[in-house]
Amino acid sequence: MKGLDDPRGQLFKEFVRIAAETRPRFILFENVAGLVTAKGAHGDVGGILREIQSEFENLGYACRFDLLNAADFGAAQRRVRLYMIAAYKETPPHFPLPSHCRDGSQSLSPWRTLGQFLAAQRAPDAADVVRPKGRRVAELMALKPGTGLRSVGLVEANRPSGHWGYRQDCFVADLTVPSRTIRAASTPDWLRTSQADLRRLTWRECAGLQGFPTDWVFDGRSLASRFRQIGNAVQGDIGRAIGRELFAAAHSVGRGNGKSVGWPSCFSKRVRYTEMEEITNGAHRRAAREKLNGKSAEMVG
Incomplete structure (x- = not known):
């Protein structure tokens, strides 16, 4: 912060x-x-x-x-x-x-997984689907779900090899657990929908994960505006x-x-x-x- x-x-x-x-x-x-x-x-x-x-x-x-x-x-x-x-x-x-x-x-219910959530959703509109391009396809396909491309690590006193993390825009979601935190950015996690297919979570799916009703109308026409409203809710x-x-x-x-x-x-x-x-x-x-x-x-x- x-x-x-x-x-x-x-x-x-x-x-x-x-x-x-x-x-x-x-x-x-x-x-x-x-x-x-x-x-x-x-x-x-x-x-x-x-x-x-x-x-x-x-x-x-x-x-x-x-x-x-x-x-x-x-x-x-x-x-x-x-x-x-x-x-x-x-x-x-x-x-x-x-x-x-x-x-x-x-005596508590198990966490609701991302896979369970997606199975209950209707197929996304083609216009909302974003897929990787170029070399990013191979990079993402090589990742295990629940991991992502690493960011450059900052060398610190107790971390001589670098304090690295996953790039927020290049993370492949794990369908067997709840999703990661939905952010206000228009680069949500990637989904491996099959062995040969990757796409991002759509803005409608992110809204659903945030608890919005399916018919909720967001202000603003831009995609970035919708993601900001969803992620900040x-x-x-x-x-x-x-x-x-x-x-x-x-x-x-x-x-x-x-x-x-x-x-x-x-x-x-x-x-x-x-x-x-x-x-x-x-x-x-x-x-x-x-x-x-x-x-x-x-x-x-």
Whole structure:
């Protein structure tokens, strides 16, 4: 995350302004998981989230946070997001309990796979289908589902061979598990529909994975605009699950001491890990960014 230096990082203040003007009983806030470790104005890991919490608390709201995976609530998509429920002068409601898990143990249903989702969809319109061209065909066909073409790795203190990752636009989906997170970019994962055929997930399929009804009409004519609206939306299955909890709480008498609930343990673990990473690799990363910025400046000049 770019943090408060990014204009989008200031949008939460609009959220706070609206809350101050309307004073709803409950507030639901959703953001990327990286917000947990985003640095504050003084470089402190987790600082932005602490600032957001403080802003709402100053208005009289008690906050509860968690990281929830849409796949645990019936979505055929692995999408982990940070959620906050804030309650005005009362203890915030609990988040819903999962209805699904990876292997279907603990009396829960197994995750819904991408393959199961696609089997229930109608055939995509020919105009929506994108297939690879040129050398990309052979590169993608050589990949095992659930893998992708690698990006260039950044050499770090504890990763001498490079901190590599998969290119987001060149990943072949695994049909036996829920899809990866649907992004706001118009380059979703590739599907191997047969031994000799590859295509991307269509925008309609991405919308379905996000929980949109099949007849939903999106604003804007461009494909890029549709993908932005789809990828930036709150996933529907988990939205309904949280909505049911809020609906039940709204029809009950407020209770509790009106104090915020402590961060879950997974937040603390992420903060500690990021702090250790900064100690180990922070100098390498800053040097790499400065070098890259220097090359960019030379090219512009």
